[in-house]
Amino acid sequence: MPRNLVLVSSATLFLTLAACNQQSQTTASNQAATTATANSEFRLTATIQEIMDTEVDPAADFLWGSTGFISNKQGTVDKSPKTDKDWETVRNNALILLEATNLLVIPGRTVATTGSKLDPSEVAGIEDPKDIQKSIEANHNAFVGFAHGLHDAGTEMLKAINARDLAGMEAAGEKMDAACEQCHRTFWYPNAPEPIQTLEPPKQ
DSSP, X not given: OOHHHHHHHHHHHHHHHHHHHHHHHHHHHHHHHHHHHHHOSOOOOSOHHHHIIIIIHHHHHHHHTTSSEEEETTEEEEOSOOSXXXXXXXXXXXXXXXXXXXXXXSTTOOSSOTTOOOOTTTSTTOOOHHHHHHHHHHTHHHHHHHHHHHHHHHHHHHHXXXXXXXXXXXXXXXXXXXXXXXXXXXXIOTTSOOOOOOOOOOOO
């Protein structure tokens, strides 16, 4: 057999074996991931967006609305908890928020259901769920860090609630807001325009 033909045959055989090896590794990796998911102690059902809509957002909104004052036709209303039942309800919402941060970071949870779209009318520049998913997978440590930041702020909120410290609740609420915004601006709408800040006119 000519030497050139031997070299070509050897190269072809090498490339074929390499391709087969790569395919075998990919198949093994996929099978391992499938097995790991099947053997996981978790049984994931809700998406990240569904947990946000059903647990994180309602609990956070309730906590933010549990301090301060509002004015209406009847006058100024104090929104702070008054009775033991009120404080229990506030505390329950803090617990929901805290544990929801753990649910968000369980491996294998998807951002949204396949083919779904997030409402761009809520936030200008919100990303497609597929792009958010890719970003979270590429920067998972950052995503976990933001979730932990919200948990830390929620822990401060819980401590303030246990102490019935309204000023502490307000301070913790501001930290919760900052933690949420940092995550959203990193993953959900990184290209959204910065909010316009208006300055109050000087007091006369």
